[in-house]
Structures are given as structure tokens and as C-alpha cells.
Amino acid sequence: MTKPLVAIRSVAKNFGEFQALNNVSLDVWPGEVMCLIGASGSGKTTLLRCINQLATIDAGGIWLDGELLGVREQGGKLHRLSEREIGRQRLKTGMVFQRFNLFPHKTALENITEGPTQVQGRKPDEVRAEALELLRRVGLSAKADWYPAQLSGGQQQRVAIARALAMKPMLMLFDEPTSALDPELVGEVLAVMKELARSGMTMMVVTHELGFAREVADRVVYMDQGAIVEQGRASDVLGAPREERTKAFLSAVI
Amino acid sequence: MKQAPALAQGFPDLSGMRIAREPHWFRWISAALIVLVLAAIARAFANGQIEWSYVSRFLTAKVILEGIVNTMVMAVLAMMLGIFLGIVVAIMRLSPNPVLKSVAAGYTWLFRGTPLILQLLLWFNLALVFPTIGIPGLWSARAVDVMTPFLAALLGLGINQGAYTSEVMRAGMLSVDIGQYEAAQAIGMGRLRALRRIVLPQAMRVVIPPLGNEFIGMVKATSLASVIQYPELLHNAENIYYANSRVIELLIVAGLWYLLAVSILTPLQMLLERRFARGTLRLAR
Numbered sequence: 144m145t146k147p148l149v150a151i152r153s154v155a156k157n158f159g160e161f162q163a164l165n166n167v168s169l170d171v172w173p174g175e176v177m178c179l180i181g182a183s184g185s186g187k188t189t190l191l192r193c194i195n196q197l198a199t200i201d202a203g204g205i206w207l208d209g210e211l212l213g214v215r216e217q218g219g220k221l222h223r224l225s226e227r228e229i230g231r232q233r234l235k236t237g238m239v240f241q242r243f244n245l246f247p248h249k250t251a252l253e254n255i256t257e258g259p260t261q262v263q264g265r266k267p268d269e270v271r272a273e274a275l276e277l278l279r280r281v282g283l284s285a286k287a288d289w290y291p292a293q294l295s296g297g298q299q300q301r302v303a304i305a306r307a308l309a310m311k312p313m314l315m316l317f318d319e320p321t322s323a324l325d326p327e328l329v330g331e332v333l334a335v336m337k338e339l340a341r342s343g344m345t346m347m348v349v350t351h352e353l354g355f356a357r358e359v360a361d362r363v364v365y366m367d368q369g370a371i372v373e374q375g376r377a378s379d380v381l382g383a384p385r386e387e388r389t390k391a392f393l394s395a396v397i
Numbered sequence: 398m399k400q401a402p403a404l405a406q407g408f409p410d411l412s413g414m415r416i417a418r419e420p421h422w423f424r425w426i427s428a429a430l431i432v433l434v435l436a437a438i439a440r441a442f443a444n445g446q447i448e449w450s451y452v453s454r455f456l457t458a459k460v461i462l463e464g465i466v467n468t469m470v471m472a473v474l475a476m477m478l479g480i481f482l483g484i485v486v487a488i489m490r491l492s493p494n495p496v497l498k499s500v501a502a503g504y505t506w507l508f509r510g511t512p513l514i515l516q517l518l519l520w521f522n523l524a525l526v527f528p529t530i531g532i533p534g535l536w537s538a539r540a541v542d543v544m545t546p547f548l549a550a551l552l553g554l555g556i557n558q559g560a561y562t563s564e565v566m567r568a569g570m571l572s573v574d575i576g577q578y579e580a581a582q583a584i585g586m587g588r589l590r591a592l593r594r595i596v597l598p599q600a601m602r603v604v605i606p607p608l609g610n611e612f613i614g615m616v617k618a619t620s621l622a623s624v625i626q627y628p629e630l631l632h633n634a635e636n637i638y639y640a641n642s643r644v645i646e647l648l649i650v651a652g653l654w655y656l657l658a659v660s661i662l663t664p665l666q667m668l669l670e671r672r673f674a675r676g677t678l679r680l681a682r
Contacts, residue, residue, distance in 0.1 A: 195583060196582075197579050197582060197583070226587050226588060227587060230582075230585045230586065230587050231585070233582065233583065233584075233585050234584075234585040236583075237583070238579075238580075238583035240576060240579070240580065240583075242576055244574075244576035244577060244579060244580035245580070246577065246580065246581075246595055246599075247599065247676045247677065248598050248599055248602075248673075248675050248676045248677075249676065250676075257584065257594065257595075258584030258585060258586075261586070261590065261594055262584060262585040262586055262590070263585075290675070290676035291676065292676055292677060303580075306584065307583070307584070309584075310584055310585065
């Protein structure tokens with residue numbers, strides 16, 4: 144029997160008084176494409192940030208590829224892992240940010256090769272060849288030597304996807320990857336993500352693109368007030384929601 | 398095709414007419430007054446008690462040239478020490494470790510809080526506190542032999558500069574978007590590597606103009622090292638006028654060399670700025 148790639152159990156996260164995540168439990172299976180939807184402040188972005196440890200959880204546990212994230216259990220207590228250990232765990236996930244966060248002082252190609260050469264210590268020639276192949280895959284072969292400021296938002300986001308893929312992650316996390324884009328640029332980014340989904344990559348996508356969710360997602364998870372309200376096949380959750388809150392959200396969005 | 402609506406009447410065609418030049422009387426009068434004042438100052442100096450032949454003779458004297466070389470060597474080395482310390486202290490200041498943080502804050506407080514000339518004198522007279530210095534059991538020496546004017550000036554100027562530079566560096570690092578740290582972490586970088594590879598190169602763009610300022614300040618601050626016998630430009634000029642009493646002439650010689658040195662530094666700063674502006678220009682490739 145296969146095991147979930149990500150197992151989230153009873154996770155809570157507070158920002159001061161505000162409960163960002165409240166007793167969230169969820170499994171993500173290998174090869175699955177999961178879309179997280181919900182109003183802003185519902186906790187979906189926080190959940191992604193907890194999985195790649197840009198935010199630390201206050202209670203509960205997250206296992207990635209069978210390994211507990213951020214802490215080690217020893218003698219009935221949890222000990223925080225060193226920064227080096229956390230960095231190693233992060234390499235299993237790739238993150239794509241809403242605002243791209245490309246390194247502005249490096250070209251598209253250098254953005255992609257930075258991680259493999261600097262963090263993984265791999266050979267520059269080999270990494271370069273892979274990076275060029277990734278740029279081809281996201282349709283940007285011609286832009287290898289361009290700086291981020293010279294690229295459109297859609298092109299920047301595609302470079303950011305290639306940068307995340309260069310680390311060969313087992314799981315790709317997308318945090319509203321098209322929200323900062325002009326409407327006419329959304330399609331090119333979604334096309335790259337669809338191709339990635341077809342290639343068998345496990346993906347968690349926080350998105351407001353319900354069309355994308357309907358077409359690509361194996362499962363849609365609706366969150367509200369830091370908790371999972373409803374989940375299931377895209378056609379069920381989006382087409383025939385059972386919960387009142389889901390219905391209200393969907394009617395507000397569409 | 399639709400007809401454009403007819404234009405209203407009564408507005409003459411101005412396309413052939415030029416704009417007349419105004420006389421600008423006030424501009425001419427004020428310019429003339431300023432030129433007059435400058436001419437008067439120049440005349441006063443030309444007729445004053447200055448032997449210009451001494452200025453031209455000592456401008457390229459061997460001792461003066463050695464002085465400017467020593468000044469520049471000290472300025473560059475002390476600035477390098479200052480930048481190194483500044484980066485280390487700025488990183489300590491932004492660290493989550495409270496001990497590192499307060500040590501960094503204390504360093505800045507101490508060395509910004511006392512006059513530079515006092516610090517130079519303290520370093521130079523360190524032998525009064527510690528007659529011998531060294532690592533117990535391994536190596537030791539008499540402090541008077543180790544603490545030469547050169548070393549005292551380097552430590553005094555460099556460590557003092559580090560306190561100022563750390564604040565400049567910290568400002569630069571704070572100017573880099575938090576998303577850049579997160580993106581660096583997301584590809585597995587640790588804090589120090591993210592700082593070195595991603596944050597500092599971007600901070601440099603912000604930091605170079607104030608660092609240029611600091612370096613120009615450093616070139617002139619080396620003149621304070623004359624009080625601890627370091628043979629820099631002003632010290633050597635003073636030694637000459639102690640012998641020949643041509644005080645003003647030699648001060649002018651020193652002043653001209655400082656001006657020249659600073660004039661050369663400005664375009665160098667522009668070159669550096671261009672180097673670190675990589676990627677910030679939308680069109681330039």
C-alpha cells in the first residue's frame with residue numbers, strides 16, 4: 144500500500160490572537176494535484192508555508208516523505224532541528240510565490256542554476272544544461288540571459304517555476320501563482336502548470352482559478368477560518384457543494 | 398467614414414510663431430556681482446603673503462609624494478578593515494541570537510561614541526596598558542615594537558570605520574525585500590548563504606553611495622594619524638614647514654593633493670555603482 148507523500152496531523156498555527164490554522168489534518172498522495180481554495184485569511188497560504196517551513200507550526204505535526212518536519216522526537220520531547228537540517232528537508236519541496244521573488248541581480252538562467260550549484264554543490268556544466276532544458280520546457284529558451292526586470296510577469300513566474308523544478312523536488316507548492324499577473328498573462332503560467340501536472344508531479348496549488356482547479360485538480364480542498372470545510376473531487380466540490388459556507392464562497396467568486 | 402465635427406471659430410493659427418527671449422536682467426547683474434567677488438578673492442591671494450614658487454616646488458617633492466602614497470594606502474586598508482567589520486557586525490546585529498546582537502550594538506556605541514583622535518592615541522599608547530602582548534605560551538612581544546604608527550593608525554581608523562559602516566550595511570540589508578530571503582530559503586539556502594549570495598549583492602547597490610561618502614571621509618581622516626607620527630601627507634607637509642616656515646604654502650600643497658585624490662575617487666564610485674546595478678534597469682541589456 145502506498146503512503147501519503149504529505150501527512151498533516153492536527154496542525155495549529157497562531158499569529159498572536161489570530162488562529163491561522165485550527166486543527167488541520169490532510170493527506171496528499173504521490174502524483175496528486177490538490178487545489179486549495181477559500182477566501183483570503185482562510186489559512187491556505189499559511190498551510191503551504193508550514194509545509195516548506197517558512198512558517199513554524201505551533202502544534203501538531205507534518206510528515207513529508209515519511210519524515211517529521213522541523214522537529215525530532217527524542218525522549219518523549221520534540222527538539223527543533225538545526226537550520227542545516229531544515230534546509231535539507233526544504234529541498235524536497237519547491238515553492239512558487241505569488242510575487243515570483245526572482246533574484247533581481249541574476250539572469251533567468253542564473254536564477255535557475257543558483258540552487259543546484261550553490262546549495263547542492265553540483266557541477267556547473269551539468270546544471271547549466273539542465274537549466275536550459277527547464278527554460279525550454281517553460282517556453283523561455285530565448286530569455287536565458289535576461290534579467291527579471293526585463294521579463295513580463297508571466298515570464299518571471301515561469302522562470303520561478305523552472306527555478307523550483309531545478310532542485311528536483313518531490314512536491315511543488317504554488318502560492319497563488321497567477322494572482323499578481325495581468326489577466327492576459329495568466330494562461331501561459333497555467334499552461335506550464337498543467338504540463339507539470341500531466342508529467343506526474345505532486346502539486347499543492349493555492350488558487351482562485353476555479354477553471355484550472357476543475358480541469359486539473361484531482362482533489363479540491365475548501366478552507367475557511369483556518370479549517371478544512373469541505374474536500375473531494377473537483378466536480379463535486381465545485382459543481383455540487385454540500386456545505387453552506389462552500390456554496391456561499393463559490394457563489395461569491397463566480 | 399464619419400465626418401469630424403467642425404472646429405469652433407475665433408482661434409488663430411499660431412504654428413508659425415516663435416517664443417520671444419526675455420532679457421533676464423537680474424540674472425546678468427547677480428552673475429556679474431559673483432564674478433567680481435571671486436576676482437577680488439583671487440587678487441587678495443595673489444597679492445597676499447604666499448610664495449607660489451614654494452607651492453609649485455613642493456607639490457612634487459619626494460616627501461610629499463610619499464605622504465600621499467601613505468595616505469592612500471592607509472585609507473584603502475583601513476576602509477577594507479572597516480567594511481569587513483561593518484558586514485560582520487551588521488549580520489550580528491540582525492541575528493536572532495541576543496548575545497551577538499548586544500555585542501554588535503555595544504561595539505557601535507563604543508566606537509561611535511568617542512572621538513577618533515582619542516582612539517588613535519589610545520591604540521598608539523597601548524604599551525602603557527599592556528607592556529607585552531601575545532598569546533600565552535605561544536608567542537609574545539613588547540607592545541612598543543608591535544604597535545607601530547602604521548598599525549595603530551590602521552586599527553584606530555579601521556575599527557572606528559567599522560562602527561559607522563555596520564549601520565550603512567544594516568540599512569542596505571533591510572532594504573532588500575523579505576521575499577528574497579524566503580525564495581533563497583525555498584531553494585534550500587541557510588541564513589548565511591542567503592545573506593552572502595542573495596541579500597548582500599542586492600544591498601550593495603543601496604550601500605555604495607554612502608560607502609563612497611565614507612571612503613572620501615576616510616581619505617581625509619587619515620590626516621589625524623599625523624598625531625601618532627604616521628608619515629601621511631599632512632604629517633610630512635608639517636615636517637617640511639617646521640624646517641622652512643612656509644606654513645601656508647605647504648598646507649596648500651597638501652590641500653591640492655587631497656582634492657586630487659577625492660576627484661579621482663568619484664568616477665571610480667560610478668563604475669562600482671554600474672557593476673552592482675545589474676538587473677535593475679529595465680531596458681539596458
